[in-house]
Amino acid sequence: xxxxxxxxxxxxxxxxxxxxxxxxxxxxxxxxxxxxxxxxxxxxxxxxxxxxxxxxxxxxxxxxxxxxxxxxxxxxxxxxxxxxxxxxxxxxxxxxxxxxxxxxxxxxxxxxxxxxxxxxxxxxxxxxxxxxxxxxxxxxxxxxxxxxxxxxxxxxxxxxxxxxxxxxxxxxxxxxxxxxxxxxxxxxxxxxxxxxxxxxxxxxxxxxxxxxxxxxxxxxxxxxxxxxxxxxxxxxxxxxxxxxxxxxxxxxxxxxxxxxxxxxxxxxxxxxxxxxxxxxxxxxxxxxxxxxxxxxxxxxxxxxxxxxxxxxxxxxxxxxxxxxxxxxxxxxxxxxxxxxxxxxxxxxxxxxxxxxxxxxxxxxxxxxxxxxxxxxxxxxxxxxxxxxxxxxxxxxxxxxxxxxxxxxxxxxxxxxxxxxxxxxxxxxxxxxxxxxxxxxxxxxxxxxxxxxxxxxxxxxxxxxxxxxxx
Amino acid sequence: xxxxxxxxxxxxxxxxxxxxxxxxxxxxxxxxxxxxxxxxxxxxxxxxxxxxxxxxxxxxxxxxxxxxxxxxxxxxxxxxxxxxxxxxxxxxxxxxxxxxxxxxxxxxxxxxxxxxxxxxxxxxxxxxxxxxxxxxxxxxxxxxxxxxxxxxxxxxxxxxxxxxxxxxxxxxxxxxxxxxxxxxxxxxxxxxxxxxxxxxxxxxxxxxxxxxxxxxxxxxxxxxxxxxxxxxxxxxxxxxxxxxxxxxxxxxxxxxxxxxxxxxxxxxxxxxxxxxxxxxxxxxxxxxxxxxxxxxxxxxxxxxxxxxxxxxxxxxxxxxxxxxxxxxxxxxxxxxxxxxxxxxxxxxxxxxxxxxxxxxxxxxxxxxxxxxxxxxxxxxxxxxxxxxxxxxxxxxxxxxxxxxxxxxxxxxxxxxxxxxxxxxxxxxxxxxxxxxxxxxxxxxxxxxxxxxxxxxxxxxxxxxxxxxxx
Numbered sequence: 001x002x003x004x005x006x007x008x009x010x011x012x013x014x015x016x017x018x019x020x021x022x023x024x025x026x027x028x029x030x031x032x033x034x035x036x037x038x039x040x041x042x043x044x045x046x047x048x049x050x051x052x053x054x055x056x057x058x059x060x061x062x063x064x065x066x067x068x069x070x071x072x073x074x075x076x077x078x079x080x081x082x083x084x085x086x087x088x089x090x091x092x093x094x095x096x097x098x099x100x101x102x103x104x105x106x107x108x109x110x111x112x113x114x115x116x117x118x119x120x121x122x123x124x125x126x127x128x129x130x131x132x133x134x135x136x137x138x139x140x141x142x143x144x145x146x147x148x149x150x151x152x153x154x155x156x157x158x159x160x161x162x163x164x165x166x167x168x169x170x171x172x173x174x175x176x177x178x179x180x181x182x183x184x185x186x187x188x189x190x191x192x193x194x195x196x197x198x199x200x201x202x203x204x205x206x207x208x209x210x211x212x213x214x215x216x217x218x219x220x221x222x223x224x225x226x227x228x229x230x231x232x233x234x235x236x237x238x239x240x241x242x243x244x245x246x247x248x249x250x251x252x253x254x255x256x257x258x259x260x261x262x263x264x265x266x267x268x269x270x271x272x273x274x275x276x277x278x279x280x281x282x283x284x285x286x287x288x289x290x291x292x293x294x295x296x297x298x299x300x301x302x303x304x305x306x307x308x309x310x311x312x313x314x315x316x317x318x319x320x321x322x323x324x325x326x327x328x329x330x331x332x333x334x335x336x337x338x339x340x341x342x343x344x345x346x347x348x349x350x351x352x353x354x355x356x357x358x359x360x361x362x363x364x365x366x367x368x369x370x371x372x373x374x375x376x377x378x379x380x381x382x383x384x385x386x387x388x389x390x391x392x393x394x395x396x397x398x399x400x401x402x403x404x405x406x407x408x409x410x411x412x413x414x415x416x417x418x419x420x421x422x423x424x425x426x427x428x429x430x431x432x433x434x435x436x437x438x439x440x441x442x443x444x445x446x447x448x449x450x451x452x453x454x455x456x457x458x459x460x461x462x463x464x465x466x467x468x469x470x
Numbered sequence: 471x472x473x474x475x476x477x478x479x480x481x482x483x484x485x486x487x488x489x490x491x492x493x494x495x496x497x498x499x500x501x502x503x504x505x506x507x508x509x510x511x512x513x514x515x516x517x518x519x520x521x522x523x524x525x526x527x528x529x530x531x532x533x534x535x536x537x538x539x540x541x542x543x544x545x546x547x548x549x550x551x552x553x554x555x556x557x558x559x560x561x562x563x564x565x566x567x568x569x570x571x572x573x574x575x576x577x578x579x580x581x582x583x584x585x586x587x588x589x590x591x592x593x594x595x596x597x598x599x600x601x602x603x604x605x606x607x608x609x610x611x612x613x614x615x616x617x618x619x620x621x622x623x624x625x626x627x628x629x630x631x632x633x634x635x636x637x638x639x640x641x642x643x644x645x646x647x648x649x650x651x652x653x654x655x656x657x658x659x660x661x662x663x664x665x666x667x668x669x670x671x672x673x674x675x676x677x678x679x680x681x682x683x684x685x686x687x688x689x690x691x692x693x694x695x696x697x698x699x700x701x702x703x704x705x706x707x708x709x710x711x712x713x714x715x716x717x718x719x720x721x722x723x724x725x726x727x728x729x730x731x732x733x734x735x736x737x738x739x740x741x742x743x744x745x746x747x748x749x750x751x752x753x754x755x756x757x758x759x760x761x762x763x764x765x766x767x768x769x770x771x772x773x774x775x776x777x778x779x780x781x782x783x784x785x786x787x788x789x790x791x792x793x794x795x796x797x798x799x800x801x802x803x804x805x806x807x808x809x810x811x812x813x814x815x816x817x818x819x820x821x822x823x824x825x826x827x828x829x830x831x832x833x834x835x836x837x838x839x840x841x842x843x844x845x846x847x848x849x850x851x852x853x854x855x856x857x858x859x860x861x862x863x864x865x866x867x868x869x870x871x872x873x874x875x876x877x878x879x880x881x882x883x884x885x886x887x888x889x890x891x892x893x894x895x896x897x898x899x900x901x902x903x904x905x906x907x908x909x910x911x912x913x914x915x916x917x918x919x920x921x922x923x924x925x926x927x928x929x930x931x932x933x934x935x936x937x938x939x940x
Contacts, residue, residue, distance in 0.1 A: 116827065116829060117724070118720050118827075118828060118829035119828050119829050119858075120724065121827065141724070142724075160669055161668075161669045161673070162669075163667055167667060174676065175640075188915055190915050190916040191913065191916060192913075192916055193894070194889065194892045194912060195827045195893070196825040196827060196857075196858055196859075196892070196897060197828070197857050198825055198857050198859060198897050199630075199825060199894040199897060200630045200631075200680055200894075200898050200899055201896050201901055201905070201909050201913065202680070202901055202909050202913065202916075202917065202920050203680065203681055203685075203920045203938075204643060204677060204679065207643065207673045207676030207677070210673065211669055211671070211672065211673055212672055216672075227726065228723075228726040230726060231726075251587050254589065255586070255589065255697050257696065257697040257699060259728070293726075294726070295770060295774075297770055298766075298770060301764060356665040356668060358587075358588040358665060358666070359587060359588050359666070360585060360587035388666050388667050389588075389665055389666055390665075390667060420663065423663045424663055424664070424665040425662070425663055425670045426670055427668065427669045427670050428668060428669060429667065429669050431670075432669070436670070439670075440671050444661075444670070444671065446657055446659050447659040448671065450926075450927065451671050451672045451674070453927065454672060454923060454926050456926070457922045457925060458919065458922055458923075469671055470671075
C-alpha cells in the first residue's frame with residue numbers, strides 16, 4: 001500500500017544494471033528453485049509497511065551457501081540487484097526491489113548447525129527463526145534472548161541490528177553475534193571472526209555487517225551468544241501519574257544496577273486501547289511493565305527494590321509475581337498491544353516507527369510527540385523499551401485520505417528530527433531501509449559519506465540491496 | 471623483532487616529503503613540537519621487544535583542531551601519522567616503521583561531560599582510566615574496563631581493550647557509544663549520537679574501535695558508565711587441575727552467576743607469587759573471583775560458586791566482602807607482573823594473549839604449558855577465564871638470539887593453536903606489527919575486506935602504516 005515516499009535514489013543512477021540476462025542465467029541454473037510468478041514476487045517485497053511495494057524480477061529459493069554464492073556470482077557478472085529475504089517482517093521497505101533484480105529467499109537455509117552448550121554459543125543458518133531456535137534449545141537449558149516481537153529470521157534480525165523488549169539486559173544483535181559467514185558482492189565467502197567470545201584481531205567486520213541491511217553482502221551463517229534460562233522469571237506492573245515519573249523510576253532503577261530484564265512503558269492512549277480491546281481495568285495512566293530474571297531470591301530482591309523506587313515516583317499498586325500464569329496476565333496489556341491498536345480504527349493502516357534518545361530526554365521526547373499528535377489530530381499509541389530510551393509510535397492512518405498521509409509524513413519527519421535534536425537517533429531498532437535515508441543524513445551528516453565509501457569499495461557495482469540506507 | 475613490511479612499500483613515503491612535512495609542522499606548532507632524540511625514543515615502542523622505530527617528530531596536540539591541522543598537513547605531504555597515548559600497547563602499535571609524525575594525545579585529557587542520568591561520559595582520548603574513575607567517584611558511577619595498565623581511553627578504544635572484568639561488563643566494543651574522529655582527509659566526523667542503541671546505518675563506532683589508529687584519530691569518546699556496586703566481594707579457590715578450574719568457570723557462567731571477574735592462575739604463576747609475595751598458596755591452579763551486587767546477591771553468588779567449585783574438586787573456597795581482606799585474597803593477582811619478573815630478574819617480559827571458546831580453554835592452556843616445557847621456555851599464565859582469554863608472560867633474555875628465535879616459534883605455535891581451536895590470535899592486545907601474519911592465518915580473505923576498508927578511508931596510507939596488514 002503506497003503511502004510514503006521520501007526516497008531519494010539519485011546515488012544509484014550511475015550503476016548500469018543488466019537484469020534480464022541475469023534472470024535468464026538464474027532460471028537456467030536454479031530450475032525449480034526459481035520463480036517469476038507474480039504472486040511469489042508480490043510476497044517478496046516489503047508488505048508489512050506503508051512503503052510502496054516494488055517487485056523483484058524473480059525469486060530464487062536458496063538451499064545452501066553454495067546456492068547463494070552462485071546467485072551472487074551470476075548477479076555480479078551481469079550487474080543485477082540482489083535483495084536477501086527472510087520472513088519479510090521489516091518495517092522500512094528493506095525488501096523492496098527499487099531497481100528490480102533477484103530476491104534471494106533464505107527460508108530454506110534454516111538449519112541449526114551446531115550448539116556448543118559449554119561455550120554458550122550456537123551456529124545457525126540465516127533462515128532460522130528466533131522461535132524455532134528457542135524451541136530447539138529448550139532441552140539444553142539455554143536460550144537466545146533477542147526478541148523483536150515478530151518471529152523474525154536470525155538473518156533478518158542481524159541485518160537490521162534488531163533488539164526489542166529485553167535489550168536492556170541482553171543487548172541488541174550487535175552484542176550477541178559472535179561471528180558471521182558472508183558471501184561478499186564479488187562472490188567470495190568470508191568468515192568475519194572465529195568463535196572466541198572476544199577478539200582484538202583487526203577491524204570488526206562482524207559489527208560492520210550487523211545492521212548493514214543486506215547492502216554489503218549476504219549472510220550465510222551466524223554464530224550467536226546464548227544464555228542460561230533464568231531459574232526464576234518475575235513480572236511486575238505499575239502505574240505512574242505521568243510519563244516523567246515513570247521514566248524517572250526507570251532511570252533510578254538502572255542507576256541502582258537492578259538488572260531488570262524488560263522494562264516497557266505504555267502511554268495513556270495505549271493503556272486505553274488495551275483496556276478496550278482486552279477488557280482490562282488498568283488505571284488510565286502511564287504504565288510500566290517489568291520482568292526480572294535470576295535466582296528466586298534475586299528476583300524477589302529486584303522486585304522489592306523496584307517497588308521502593310516506584311513509590312518514590314508516585315507509582316501505584318505495584319504488583320509482581322513469578323507464577324507463569326499470573327505473569328502472563330500482568331503482561332497481557334503488552335502482548336495485546338498490536339491488536340489493541342488495530343482495533344482502535346479497524347479500517348486504518350498501521351505505521352510503526354521508532355526513535356531512540358538518551359534516557360534523560362525520553363519523557364520530554366515522548367511528551368512532545370504526544371503533543372504533536374494532538375496538535376495534528378493524529379492517533380498513535382506509544383510503547384517504549386524505556387530502559388534503552390527507545391520508543392515506538394503506532395500511527396493509524398487511512399491511506400485513502402491524502403491529507404492524513406501528508407500529515408503523517410510531516411509527523412514522521414518531526415519525530416525523527418526531535419530525536420536527533422535530543423542527541424538521539426532516528427531509529428533505535430527498525431533500521432533505515434528506504435524510509436529513513438534522509439534522516440540518517442540529518443543525524444550523521446558527513447559521516448554518511450564514509451558509509452558510502454565502504455559501500456563503494458566493497459560493492460562497486462551497487463548490486464547489494466540498492467536503494468537502502470544510502 | 472622486525473615486522474615483515476613487505477606490502478607496505480617504503481616507496482609509498484618520500485623521505486624528502488616527510489622532512490618537509492616535519493619542517494612545516496615545526497613551524498606551525500612551535501613549542502608543541504619536538505624532535506629531540508629522547509622525545510622520539512619515548513614515542514616509539516618502549517614496552518615490548520619489537521625493535522623501536524622512531525618517528526621523525528612529535529606534536530603535543532591540545533585540541534581536536536590541532537589534530538585536524540596535523541592530519542591535514544600530513545595528508546598534503548603524504549606523511550605517516552602515529553597517534554600516541556601512554557604507550558602501554560604490546561604489539562608495536564606506536565612504532566614508526568616509515569617515520570612520520572607521532573601525535574601525542576596526552577594533553578587532550580579533559581573529561582568533557584558526565585551525564586549521570588544517562589550513565590554516559592564524554593572524554594578526550596588522553597584521559598586515563600584511573601583519572602576517569604577518580605573524577606567519577608562522587609557521582610556513584612564508574613567505568614569498568616580495566617586492562618591492567620593505566621592506559622588512555624583513546625588507546626583502549628584503538629586496541630579494543632578489555633581485561634579482568636570483561637566477563638561482566640564487556641570490552642571496549644561494548645562500552646563505546648560514539649566517537650568523534652578526525653579522518654585521514656582531515657574531516658571531523660561523529661560516528662553516532664548518544665542513544666544507547668541505534669539501527670541507523672553502518673556501525674562506524676565499532677569499525678573504529680580496535681582499528682589501531684589505521685582509519686582515523688579519535689578526538690572524543692562517549693562511554694557507558696555503571697553504578698558502583700553496593701557490595702564487592704572477592705573469592706579464592708585452588709583446583710586439582712586446569713581442567714577442573716575451567717569446568718567450574720563454564721558451569722558458573724552457564725548458571726548465569728553474574729561474576730564480575732574470574733581469573734585463572736596456572737601452577738607456574740602461583741609458584742612465582744608464593745616466592746615473590748611470601749604467600750603459602752597451595753601449588754595448584756588457582757581461581758580468583760569478584761562478585762558485584764547487593765549484600766544479599768553477592769552472598770548468594772559466592773555461595774553458589776562455592777558449591778560449583780567443590781563439585782569440581784575446588785579446595786577451601788574463601789570469600790569476603792571486607793575491602794582489606796579482599797585485597798589480601800587478590801594479592802596473588804595484583805602481584806602477578808612483578809612476581810614473574812622476579813622469576814628471572816635479568817629477563818624481559820614478553821606478554822602475549824590468545825582467546826578461544828571456553829570449552830577449549832583448558833586444552834589450549836595445557837598444550838601451551840607442555841609446549842613451553844618442551845622448548846625450555848618460562849612463561850607463567852594468567853587467564854581471564856570467563857572469556858576464554860589467557861596471557862603468557864614469557865621471560866626472555868633480550869640479548870640471546872637463540873631465545874628470541876625460540877620465542878618467535880612459540881608465538882607462531884600458540885597463535886596457530888588458538889586458531890585451530892576456533893579462537894583468535896589476540897583477545898585483547900591487538901595485531902599491531904607482531905600478529906599480522908597470524909591474523910591472516912585466522913581470517914584469510916576477510917583480511918582483504920579489511921584492506922578494502924582501509925583503502926576507502928585512507929587511500930594514501932598515512933594513518934599508522936605498517937600495522938594490521940603485512
